[in-house]
Amino acid sequence: MRLALITGEYPPLPGGVGDYTRELARALQARGHVVAVWTDRRGGEDAGSPVPVFRVIRRWDAAAWLALGRSLRAWRPDGVLLQYQAAAYGLGGAMNLWPAIARLWLKATPIVVTFHDLRVPYLFPKAGPLREWSVRFLARSADGVIVTNHEDEATLRAVGIRPLWRVPIGSNIQPPMDLPRAEESRRRLSFPLDRPLVGFFGFLHPSKGFDVLLEAVAALIREGVPLGLVHIGATVAPSDPSQNDYAARCRRRIVELGLQEHIWETGYRPSEEISLSFAAVDLCALPYRDGVSFRRGTLMAALAHGRAVISTIPRVPIPELRDGENILLVPPEDPGALATAIRNVLRDPALRSRLETGARALAEHFAWERIAAQVEQVFEALRPRR
The missing domain is CATH 3.40.50.2000 (Glycogen Phosphorylase B;)
Structure with a gap:
């Protein structure tokens, strides 16, 4: 045709x-x-x-x-x-x-x-x-x-x-076959080697809940958890300048929470470097305000790279998503629940491994x-x- x-x-x-x-x-x-x-x-x-x-x-x-x-x-x-x-x-x-x-x-x-x-x-x-x-x-x-x-x-x-x-x-970002391990990826990207890293992928849009993630990360750091946050990708979509106000609010909140030394931003990068960033983080947190959905390319990219994914309860049931097996789900707009989920994944290697294996299996459907x-x-x- x-x-x-x-x-x-x-x-x-x-x-x-x-x-x-x-x-x-x-x-x-x-x-x-x-x-x-x-x-x-x-x-x-x-x-x-x-x-x-x-x-x-x-x-x-x-x-x-x-x-x-x-x-x-x-x-x-x-x-x-x-x-x-x-x-x-x-x-x-x-x-x-x-x-x-x-x-x-x-x-x-x-x-x-x-x-x-x-x-x-x-x-x-x-x-x-x-x-x-x-x-x-x-x-x-x-x-x-x-x-x-x-x-x-x-x-x-x-x-x-x-x-x-x-x-x-x-997934719009296809991971290469020879993607290096986390430590080598961090060295190439100048990310820290001395702490766990949480990844967030995508433009800053209110529906994606980056501000909720900031609150969760700040709470964990106040508890003494050595943690870094990596924002993977560009900040604002050229096709939607309305996102500028939300991005500015997030930047102000980073300063208010004292997170300047705990956040790394890749900016818009070639797909090979985006894949390196996924390899460098310990998990991906995608706290969508409207619930996780298969319309989210950011979710698909995280699954394709085999990351342990924490996201939010969907508005309608999605049979393919199995909480605790291929994704970890928390209520939307709940920084406390998100912080708990991040802590649990970082402290439980078996849970993290199970989520990573489940993510790879789920990605095959897409x-x-x-x-x-x-x-x-x-x-x-x-x-x-x-």
């Missing part, structure tokens, strides 16, 4: 949706499909990419409809997959209307939307219910919908969205080959429908 992937962000611009699109495109290509990506002009060229990238969009507004229509009609895809996350499109609503508009150019070509989350766009002041309506309109106007997690699946099924598939995301095969099945299922 000739498959066109549309995304609001794409490497070398940092962002989880862009990284996901790149990995999915490569996996689909490896399965024998002809794949290309359409995105905007930010970030420049992805040098050496085996997947063609058409940077035809100036801004994600109504003008993007015409630019996409002309380019896609010339390319003649057998299917179109729109990666949707409101922030990646500047919180505007133009792409929420795009599948309905695209019929002018694409006719019977199946259009599928992957919802990376169900957060609503801003649209305009006092848009109110229109924001929620725009997301549902996007889902209903597509030929098929993919969600990445159990919670979003339940939400869309409850409002009658069909046909609907749940296809998980994979291999890109398997994800690409499921996306392929979605388009195969839609062919006779059209």
